[in-house]
Amino acid sequence: MSVGVAGVGDQIARAAETSRLRRSIGRAARRDRLAVAAALALLAIVLAGVLAPWLPLLDPDTVDTPNRLKPPLSPGHRLGTDEFGRDLLARLIWGARVSLLAGVATAAGAMVLGVALGVLGGFYTGWVETVVMRLTDILMAFPYILLAIAIVAGLGPGLRNAMVAIAIVGFPIYTRLVRGVVLSLREREFVEAARALGATDPLILGRHILPHLLSPVIVAFSLDVGAKILATAGLSFLGLGTQPPTADWGSMLATGRQFVVLSPHVVLLPGLAIFAVVLALNLVGDALRDLLDPRTHPR
Amino acid sequence: MRRYVVRRLLLLVPVLLGVSIIIFMVLHLSPGDPAEIMLGSQATQADLERLRAELGLTEPLYVQYVHWLGLVARGDLGRSIWMKRPVLAEVLARFKATLILTGAGLVLSTAAGLALGIASAIRPNSPLDRLSAVASLFGASMPVFWLGIVLMVIFALWLGWLPASGMYAPYGGGDLRDLLAHLALPAVTLAAASVTIIARLTRSTMLETLGQDYIRTARAKGVVERAVVLRHGLKNALIPIVTVVGVQAGYLLGGAVLTETVFAWPGVGTLMVQGILARDFPLVQGCVLVVALSFVVINLAVDLLYAWLDPRIRYE
Numbered sequence: 001m002s003v004g005v006a007g008v009g010d011q012i013a014r015a016a017e018t019s020r021l022r023r024s025i026g027r028a029a030r031r032d033r034l035a036v037a038a039a040l041a042l043l044a045i046v047l048a049g050v051l052a053p054w055l056p057l058l059d060p061d062t063v064d065t066p067n068r069l070k071p072p073l074s075p076g077h078r079l080g081t082d083e084f085g086r087d088l089l090a091r092l093i094w095g096a097r098v099s100l101l102a103g104v105a106t107a108a109g110a111m112v113l114g115v116a117l118g119v120l121g122g123f124y125t126g127w128v129e130t131v132v133m134r135l136t137d138i139l140m141a142f143p144y145i146l147l148a149i150a151i152v153a154g155l156g157p158g159l160r161n162a163m164v165a166i167a168i169v170g171f172p173i174y175t176r177l178v179r180g181v182v183l184s185l186r187e188r189e190f191v192e193a194a195r196a197l198g199a200t201d202p203l204i205l206g207r208h209i210l211p212h213l214l215s216p217v218i219v220a221f222s223l224d225v226g227a228k229i230l231a232t233a234g235l236s237f238l239g240l241g242t243q244p245p246t247a248d249w250g251s252m253l254a255t256g257r258q259f260v261v262l263s264p265h266v267v268l269l270p271g272l273a274i275f276a277v278v279l280a281l282n283l284v285g286d287a288l289r290d291l292l293d294p295r296t297h298p299r
Numbered sequence: 300m301r302r303y304v305v306r307r308l309l310l311l312v313p314v315l316l317g318v319s320i321i322i323f324m325v326l327h328l329s330p331g332d333p334a335e336i337m338l339g340s341q342a343t344q345a346d347l348e349r350l351r352a353e354l355g356l357t358e359p360l361y362v363q364y365v366h367w368l369g370l371v372a373r374g375d376l377g378r379s380i381w382m383k384r385p386v387l388a389e390v391l392a393r394f395k396a397t398l399i400l401t402g403a404g405l406v407l408s409t410a411a412g413l414a415l416g417i418a419s420a421i422r423p424n425s426p427l428d429r430l431s432a433v434a435s436l437f438g439a440s441m442p443v444f445w446l447g448i449v450l451m452v453i454f455a456l457w458l459g460w461l462p463a464s465g466m467y468a469p470y471g472g473g474d475l476r477d478l479l480a481h482l483a484l485p486a487v488t489l490a491a492a493s494v495t496i497i498a499r500l501t502r503s504t505m506l507e508t509l510g511q512d513y514i515r516t517a518r519a520k521g522v523v524e525r526a527v528v529l530r531h532g533l534k535n536a537l538i539p540i541v542t543v544v545g546v547q548a549g550y551l552l553g554g555a556v557l558t559e560t561v562f563a564w565p566g567v568g569t570l571m572v573q574g575i576l577a578r579d580f581p582l583v584q585g586c587v588l589v590v591a592l593s594f595v596v597i598n599l600a601v602d603l604l605y606a607w608l609d610p611r612i613r614y615e
Contacts, residue, residue: 146587154325238557274442
């Protein structure tokens, strides 16, 4: 199989690009050891969540009332038990599945919806732009968590409905971000050139506009997952998200509240779990922003 | 300025209409008959008919909306199914408590945020500055309801310095001192995340301002450092700070829902959550409407203040 001259040039350019990216990732990793540690910690938590069914854990939903509210380091229960005697370590790890999945899925939902609307609103002027921008204005006229609560009120409490609500409330951030980028790209020479060559709108959007959106959207997404985990945990805490007996960090906190005086660990542990994951996500997100956006200089 | 105000007020019309449509639709989001959802499976046919007639549920959707909007415009938010009382009076009574909490949170976060931000900007990379950077990262990552519970356990249950919940002591309280004691923990909880945001923004804006030529001129002509920082620096750094404080005011109003639940603060947030769990749609709609309207008003006030502080915005 012969490769054309242009093909070789392309390959060389791509190889150079890959090695440049690898070098800059290496540099960033050396500079930002904290972010690397955070990424590793995140990976460990994600793995624990994914592998939960195969880990040597007790059943997270088995009630064992004689052993209720055992403190951490009790025999058989490394992190103690909750008010029904359920093993806290197992519930935390199974809860990680729900909380992480909820965070990633809601952020992804918000991203897909927000990017699609942002591209439309930025690329097409006229009524499309007006409708998209007014819609985001209206959604942003509510305090974030309040609108999510209102939507859950309509749909009915439950994890799935809470996730739908948070995704709906979250998309305007992406729409605003993407529309701004698309607006500036629309007037650039390469888009005009593509249009002059007879490229259709879908082709221009797919090949010339979307690749430019990748890095700002990745950065926004990585910082957004943490915010979405906090929001779903908040709704679960209010009793509007995950319903018992399913374990999720927010609902564990809510039910543990009544026992906080005698057994603080039932509240401290799920709270620490949320805090640690969101902190790690924020550290990784900040490092990604430094890496992907050369305009923001590292401190 | 007047043209700017008029334009800004006109922009409110589509936003308010949109807000009203969303709040109206809350009742119709879930599949099924709203009357059955509200009254539950035990309701008799007569009860269902009565509620349908009361809420006008037999009419087409747009007729229901126009009818509802007309009532809302006249201040009639309907009757709470759960409390059997008019919604508006109930929500407004609770809204006072929410305003006190949000206001206290805003004052606290603005004062602490400004002080911390200015102190960090005067001595960048000092231990205080580094501490404030770490605190801002922590603030953005900490669930506010968890912080509330931790503070409550430490200061109310272990140390016994402050009351754990409520707005007034059940017996013998009711004065300002009692209110402030009950307010301390919820206000600190609510303000925690905003303090760090305001502090970081104040720091970066102040650093930029303090690097300007006119600051060097002021120092060169012998102005006292305190006046350089406050009169020449802070005054010119205020515009972005005002914006972020405005944004935080809205955020605090929303965050109050969670904080109120932790501390059993008798505000709109706790009322709304109770309303949702009781499937009391008119009550929930009333709560969302009042909070959303105040959010819109805060945003309007911030925009006007912004234009007043910076004349360039008016002529854009």
